[in-house]
Amino acid sequence: MDRLPPPAQAALARPGIISPAEWQTRVDLAACYRLCALQGWDDGIYTHISAAVPGEPGHYLINPFGMRFDEVRASNLVKVDGDGNIVGQSQYSVNRSGFRLHAAVHKARPDAACVMHLHNLAGIAVGMQKGGLLPLSPYALRFYGELGYHHYEGIAMMEDEQERLVRNLGSHPAMLLRNHGTLAVGRTIPEAFVLMETLDRACEAQLKAQAAGVPLVQPPEATCIKAHAQLVGDGAPEGALEWPSLLRRLNAASPQYRT
Numbered sequence: 001m002d003r004l005p006p007p008a009q010a011a012l013a014r015p016g017i018i019s020p021a022e023w024q025t026r027v028d029l030a031a032c033y034r035l036c037a038l039q040g041w042d043d044g045i046y047t048h049i050s051a052a053v054p055g056e057p058g059h060y061l062i063n064p065f066g067m068r069f070d071e072v073r074a075s076n077l078v079k080v081d082g083d084g085n086i087v088g089q090s091q092y093s094v095n096r097s098g099f100r101l102h103a104a105v106h107k108a109r110p111d112a113a114c115v116m117h118l119h120n121l122a123g124i125a126v127g128m129q130k131g132g133l134l135p136l137s138p139y140a141l142r143f144y145g146e147l148g149y150h151h152y153e154g155i156a157m158m159e160d161e162q163e164r165l166v167r168n169l170g171s172h173p174a175m176l177l178r179n180h181g182t183l184a185v186g187r188t189i190p191e192a193f194v195l196m197e198t199l200d201r202a203c204e205a206q207l208k209a210q211a212a213g214v215p216l217v218q219p220p221e222a223t224c225i226k227a228h229a230q231l232v233g234d235g236a237p238e239g240a241l242e243w244p245s246l247l248r249r250l251n252a253a254s255p256q257y258r259t
Contacts, residue, residue, distance in 0.1 A: 029074075030077060030257040031246075032049055033063060062080060064078055064094065065093050073259050080099065116182075122204040123199065125203065140202035140206065143199065144227070146174070150164065184196040186238075193243075
């Protein structure tokens with residue numbers, strides 16, 4: 001315990017935070033929120049990123065309802081159960097309706113350490129297109145054959161829609177929610193962020209190419225398959241190399257996430 005930084009020591013003294021592993025997850029999740037804010041992916045007080053609490057099956061961390069992404073800190077994240085009920089003590093509330101999507105994915109996907117759902121504009125725009133994400137860029141080829149789609153069914157997600165959503169997601173690492181937004185699932189928080197960043201860039205590149213109003217060049221299928229295999233590599237969780245550099249950027253711009 002003495003090896004922990006002072007902020008972590010203080011946090012572990014609070015009711016409901018029981019382990020250094022949970023504190024590290026809180027720090028990484030808060031960093032993910034603030035990195036999204038730096039990218040301009042936040043949507044006021046709406047959309048969410050959730051993370052499973054290590055060593056506590058069925059418990060998750062999510063942002064306090066009413067806070068912007070750039071206000072999230074490790075200490076103000078709220079722990080909830082699979083129904084969105086607050087675990088332990090917290091002065092904050094959560095958007096239980098917004099958590100339903102996250103709860104469904106966490107439950108269906110044991111590998112889902114982190115679930116990101118955003119309303120980033122490039123993802124919404126490409127999700128509106130009948131053809132969805134096209135294999136036009138290396139960013140898009142990362143998801144070749146591995147991108148789910150879910151049709152829009154309204155704001156509130158009921159239990160039957162949760163079942164359809166997880167079925168449409170399957171084992172894919174990401175999804176476009178038609179007319180709605182994006183979803184990325186990571187085995188780690190860094191992986192979820194890097195997948196979302198790659199998906200956002202793929203969508204943005206497609207929109208810019210389409211805006212030129214000229215015929216587009218699409219690689220042949222054999223090339224798409226080859227490039228996807230190269231981009232996925234050995235299948236290890238993505239983001240491990242990128243995360244330290246992302247944190248250096250965040251530490252310079254918004255270091256309060258660690259508290």
